[in-house]
Amino acid sequence: KAGVTQTPRYLIKTRGQQVTLSCSPISGHRSVSWYQQTPGQGLQFLFEYFSETQRNKGNFPGRFSGRQFSNSRSEMNVSTLELGDSALYLCASSLRPNYGYTFGSGTRLTVV
Amino acid sequence: ILNVEQSPQSLHVQEGDSTNFTCSFPSSNFYALHWYRWETAKSPEALFVMTLNGDEKKKGRISATLNTKEGYSYLYIKGSQPEDSATYLCATGQDSNYQLIWGAGTKLIIKP
Numbered sequence: 437k438a439g440v441t442q443t444p445r446y447l448i449k450t451r452g453q454q455v456t457l458s459c460s461p462i463s464g465h466r467s468v469s470w471y472q473q474t475p476g477q478g479l480q481f482l483f484e485y486f487s488e489t490q491r492n493k494g495n496f497p498g499r500f501s502g503r504q505f506s507n508s509r510s511e512m513n514v515s516t517l518e519l520g521d522s523a524l525y526l527c528a529s530s531l532r533p534n535y536g537y538t539f540g541s542g543t544r545l546t547v548v
Numbered sequence: 549i550l551n552v553e554q555s556p557q558s559l560h561v562q563e564g565d566s567t568n569f570t571c572s573f574p575s576s577n578f579y580a581l582h583w584y585r586w587e588t589a590k591s592p593e594a595l596f597v598m599t600l601n602g603d604e605k606k607k608g609r610i611s612a613t614l615n616t617k618e619g620y621s622y623l624y625i626k627g628s629q630p631e632d633s634a635t636y637l638c639a640t641g642q643d644s645n646y647q648l649i650w651g652a653g654t655k656l657i658i659k660p
Contacts, residue, residue, distance in 0.1 A: 440591075469648070478652040479592075479637070492647040526591065534580050534641040534648065539591035 438462065440529050440540035448546045454515040457543045461508050461529030467491075468510040469530075469537065470502060474523045482525075485510055486533055517547045552640055554651035561628045562659050568624045569654040571638030575619035579641045582648065583612055583623055587634040595623075595636075625656070633658045 441460040449455050461468050470482040481494035485504035502512040508529070514521055524544050528537035553572040561567045573581065583595040596605040601616040609626045625632055635655045639648040 479639075479650045481647060481650070484647060494647070528592075536582065536594040536597045537584075537592075537648075538594065541591050 440527060440538050442525075442527050442540035442543050444543060445541065446544045446546075448548060449517050451517055451519060451547055453517050454513060455517060455545060456511055456513045457525055457527075457545070459510045459512075459527030459529070459540060461510070461527075462538055465529035465531055465538070466508050467530040467533045467535070468504055468508065469528045470510070470512050471526045471528065472496075472523045473526060473542075474520075479526070482512065484533060491533060514545075519547050521545065522547045552638060552649050552651040554636075554638055554654050556654060557652070558655040558657070560657045560659055561625075563628060563630060565628055566624065566626045567628055567656070568622050569636065569656075571621045571623070571640075571651055573619050573621075573638075573640040573649075575616055577642040578616045578619075581614055581616075581621050582639045582641075583621070584637045584639070585634045586637055586653070592637060628656075628658045630658050630660055632656060 443458045467486045469484040471479040483493045483502050484491045488504045499515045504510045524542045526539055526542045528539045530537045555570050581598045584592040585595055586592040596612045598614040603614040605612050611624045614621045635653040637653045639650040641648045
């Protein structure tokens with residue numbers, strides 16, 4: 437079966453712009469989580485959605501937002517980009533929260 | 549605030565040797581403990597999800613144990629091979645909160 441698909445794979449944006457990243461989970465998976473990984477840092481939790489509802493949100497500013505659609509696809513948006521937002525953004529899906537997660541390949545965002 | 553500690557931070561092991569490392573977590577309100585392997589340039593891959601005290605899981609040469617009363621899990625690799633080189637992450641979730649809290653990982657390097 438198809439894995440977790442994240443688009444785009446790479447993205448270069450300018451400070452102040454906004455960006456939308458997309459995640460298509462494995463078919464049947466209703467839980468989608470987003471993570472940020474920066475050099476030297478572990479996985480930093482952004483938010484988790486389950487059945488279109490945000491279940492949890494990590495300690496990130498309000499510039500980071502997300503949503504989940506009825507088909508479980510999820511998007512995350514970062515507004516007013518800062519240089520420090522340059523990172524690998526990973527999406528993971530699961531049948532339900534706290535179950536084994538399958539990760540996508542990530543979107544590498546570079547803010548210049 | 550939940551804090552998940554992994555030790556050691558990095559480990560160099562000779563090919564063929566066995567090794568183990570630790571994940572420590574708060575034992576209160578424990579729900580599940582996850583282990584993931586993250587190879588360079590790939591996505592994190594789920595190894596085990598454990599929920600019961602005393603649980604032992606095995607996948608090939610890799611096994612894990614869980615002690616929820618004292619708040620730790622061990623990951624063992626028997627007869628290390630170069631392909632075992634990766635960062636091993638653990639994460640824990642509480643039953644009242646679906647958010648997984650991640651450790652910073654143990655970076656394992658297998659020397660041929």
